[in-house]
Amino acid sequence: MPGQAVGSAVPLGAGTGAELEVRGVRKSFPTDQGSIEVLAGVDLLARPGEFVTVVGPSGCGKSTLLGILAGIEPPSAGEVLLGGEKVTGRAGRFAYMPQSDVLFDWRRVLDNATLGLEVRGMSRRDARAKVAPLIQTFGLAGFERAYPFQLSGGMRQRVALLRTVAQGQRVLLLDEPLGALDALTRREMQIWLQSVWERFRWTVVLVTHDIREAVYLSDTVYVMSPRPASIRRRVAVELPRPRTPELATSPRAAELEAELLATLGA
Numbered sequence: 001m002p003g004q005a006v007g008s009a010v011p012l013g014a015g016t017g018a019e020l021e022v023r024g025v026r027k028s029f030p031t032d033q034g035s036i037e038v039l040a041g042v043d044l045l046a047r048p049g050e051f052v053t054v055v056g057p058s059g060c061g062k063s064t065l066l067g068i069l070a071g072i073e074p075p076s077a078g079e080v081l082l083g084g085e086k087v088t089g090r091a092g093r094f095a096y097m098p099q100s101d102v103l104f105d106w107r108r109v110l111d112n113a114t115l116g117l118e119v120r121g122m123s124r125r126d127a128r129a130k131v132a133p134l135i136q137t138f139g140l141a142g143f144e145r146a147y148p149f150q151l152s153g154g155m156r157q158r159v160a161l162l163r164t165v166a167q168g169q170r171v172l173l174l175d176e177p178l179g180a181l182d183a184l185t186r187r188e189m190q191i192w193l194q195s196v197w198e199r200f201r202w203t204v205v206l207v208t209h210d211i212r213e214a215v216y217l218s219d220t221v222y223v224m225s226p227r228p229a230s231i232r233r234r235v236a237v238e239l240p241r242p243r244t245p246e247l248a249t250s251p252r253a254a255e256l257e258a259e260l261l262a263t264l265g266a
């Protein structure tokens with residue numbers, strides 16, 4: 001069975017050598033009408049080099065969860081561990097790409113890509129030297145001096161991803177990085193993302209609405225419940241790697257998609 005029940009007596013991270021571990025994360029926000037509970041206890045783990053995807057209904061708290069991992073928001077309860085070390089509420093330990101990561105219109109491709117490093121205090125010269133070798137891999141060769149308006153949607157997303165990856169962290173937190181793209185470009189970008197991940201083997205936590213994308217890219221998919229959210233199910237995607245585009249339409253992939261959809265709709 002690909003699915004695995006969550007909530008067994010054994011702690012999720014026990015003896016697994018997890019790189020990232022989320023333990024019992026809860027989050028409530030104060031509002032005019034009182035407190036709103038968004039996360040009701042989320043447990044999640046990612047092993048080194050694992051591609052983990054989080055899916056869940058709109059508004060269930062996926063971005064809130066990623067913001068907590070990134071140290072942008074403190075949780076109301078629970079812990080975030082990186083390589084066994086508590087990093088709860090600490091920013092800068094992960095490479096984080098927010099849901100609406102925008103490029104700056106007045107900065108060229110190269111200078112948008114170096115922004116994350118410059119914000120951390122690196123000189124533009126050093127940041128450019130660090131980013132330059134990645135330009136080719138990210139399909140941006142020849143466009144280093146272009147402005148964002150001169151790029152296609154897919155290229156803009158690759159610049160934003162490059163900016164995230166350039167920060168040199170082992171763990172990437174990607175919040176719907178392909179969400180704004182049309183279906184065809186999105187498909188191309190999924191294939192591209194899969195191939196660069198094969199090369200760099202980052203540990204990834206990706207948030208998406210797209211079940212097919214989740215199955216195609218992931219080793220493990222976590223399905224969140226509606227708000228107040230917890231993890232409804234953890235599904236291992238045991239499809240061979242590297243993932244070929246044909247694999248995405250295989251019967252096994254279709255089975256996994258159906259299983260995820262059923263869990264989401266349950």
Ligand SMILES: Nc1ncnc2c1ncn2[C@@H]1O[C@H](COP(=O)(O)OP(=O)(O)OP(=O)(O)O)[C@@H](O)[C@H]1O
Pocket residue numbers: 029030031036038056057058059060061062063064065099227
């Ligand atoms: N700073 C905040 N103050 C109050 N409520 C908030 C705050 N941030 C998020 N929320 C609420 O938390 C809930 C979850 O929001 P979140 O953005 O995490 O959902 P999501 O799963 O990422 O949704 P989507 O799939 O649409 O991106 C929403 O009801 C939202 O209104």
Ligand SMILES: [Mg+2]
Pocket residue numbers: 062063064099175
């Ligand atoms: Mg979101």
